[in-house]
Amino acid sequence: MNIFVIMKRTFDTEEKIAIKAGQVDDSGAEFIINPYDEYAIEEAIVLRDQHCGEVTVVTVGTEETEKELRTALAMGADKAILIDCEEVESMDQFSTATLLATYLKDQEVDIILGGNVAVDGGSGQVGPRVAELLGIAQVTTITKISIDGNQAIIVRDVEGDEETIEVTLPVLVTAQQGLNEPRYPSLPGIMKAKKKPLETLDLDDLDLEEEDVEGKTKTVEVFLPAEKQAGKILEGEINAQVQELVSLLKTEAKVI
Ligand SMILES: Cc1cc2nc3c(=O)[nH]c(=O)nc-3n(C[C@H](O)[C@H](O)[C@H](O)COP(=O)(O)OP(=O)(O)OC[C@H]3O[C@@H](n4cnc5c(N)ncnc54)[C@H](O)[C@@H]3O)c2cc1C
Structure with a gap:
């Protein structure tokens, strides 16, 4: 089974956000795998172990994101792909989804797992946009998944209630809290991860020009919420x- 995880590097949730010159200041901040994406990685590994196959973790980022990709490999993923977008001037969810879908459309995909939402940007758009671009089924905020042949039986959280859905593969799902308990990378896992394949692709490799992926939205203002009285x-x-x-x-x- 070919399993892909779309993973985002985000601020550590413990970080105190500061704004400098109208931008979120990330100097000195700690970065982590988006917590919802940890559920996605864990579930991908479990599905691979049950059904055989391979787990590939894909991220859109810069070379700094290699650290989080290595962590995913240390957890048990088999391969990592970094889509380097350093050269793109302005990015938004359209850009990220276009880059991911351009890479994924040429792969044999059975399941794509992502997070329900990124704890920094927080739009929850990237997963559904990727599924739309690929023309495949999507199920968001999942808390359970099992595979039977080419069918996936999925339970999703609907604001405290549950909905069970059956879909035909390929499918893109986004992980909700409660899906599983992500493992910590073990020491042997960390050692093995150093030798696992990590491939970097740029726009040229994906046959894309900068204007194909430039953001469609513009950030007008960035500000902290008013202090609570x-x-x-x-x-x-x-x-x-x-x-x-x-x-x-x-x-x-x-x-x-
Ligand atoms: C190098 C870089 C430069 C950027 N430059 C700008 C900029 O100039 N202006 C601006 O406004 N924003 C910029 N961004 C932010 C970017 O547009 C959004 O963070 C991104 O589109 C994701 O949106 P979101 O945070 O709302 O994620 P959501 O849609 O909430 O994320 C949901 C899920 O989608 C997947 N996902 C999200 N992002 C990625 C990713 N990068 N790779 C793989 N999977 C992912 C994960 O599974 C995640 O859990 C930049 C991001 C990067 C990585």
């Missing part, structure tokens, strides 16, 4: 609290 705790008799609450909602919050 301290809350107010009401005290005293419950009836008096209710009266005060109603009065505050009318006079201060002006919502009723």
Whole structure:
């Protein structure tokens, strides 16, 4: 079975975001595999071990992303592909999805796994866009997947409820929290990862020009959310609290 994982390098979720000169300042920040993509990698490895085949992890990034690709290889993926987009001036979800789909359309694909959302950009667009460009089925926010022949039986999270879907392969799925417990790379895994194939492709390799992948959107402004004001705790008799609450909602919050 040919299994592909689309993986994004993101800020560590512990990082405090700062803005400098109208841009998110990533100097000195720690980077990690997008946490939802760790679920995707884990599930890909489990499916490969059950059904045989190969797991290829693909990322759009720069040479710095090799570190996260090596981590994915140390977890147990077989191959890694870095699509280097250093030379592209402005990128957005259209750009990333176009680069990924251009690479994937020439591969024999059974399943593509990605994250439900990236914890930095957070649009949740890349997976569904890739599936659309490839003309294959897509199922988002999955919490369970099993394969039977060329059918996938998938359970997806629908805002706290569950939906079970049966699709014919090839399919692109995006991982939701709860799909599995991603493994940590073991020491032998880390040693083996150093020798596993990691191929870098650029626009030329994909027969693309810069204008084919330039972003369609423009960031107009980047700003931090307004600081939260301290809350107010009401005290005293419950009836008096209710009266005060109603009065505050009318006079201060002006919502009723
Ligand atoms: C080198 C580089 C330069 C960039 N330059 C700009 C810029 O100039 N302006 C700007 O606004 N944005 C820029 N971006 C950000 C980029 O446009 C978005 O982060 C990207 O399109 C993903 O969107 P998202 O974060 O909303 O991901 P989502 O759509 O929320 O991600 C969902 C899932 O899609 C997959 N995915 C997402 N991104 C990637 C990826 N890069 N590779 C593989 N799989 C992925 C993962 O499985 C992920 O879990 C750049 C990104 C990179 C890597």
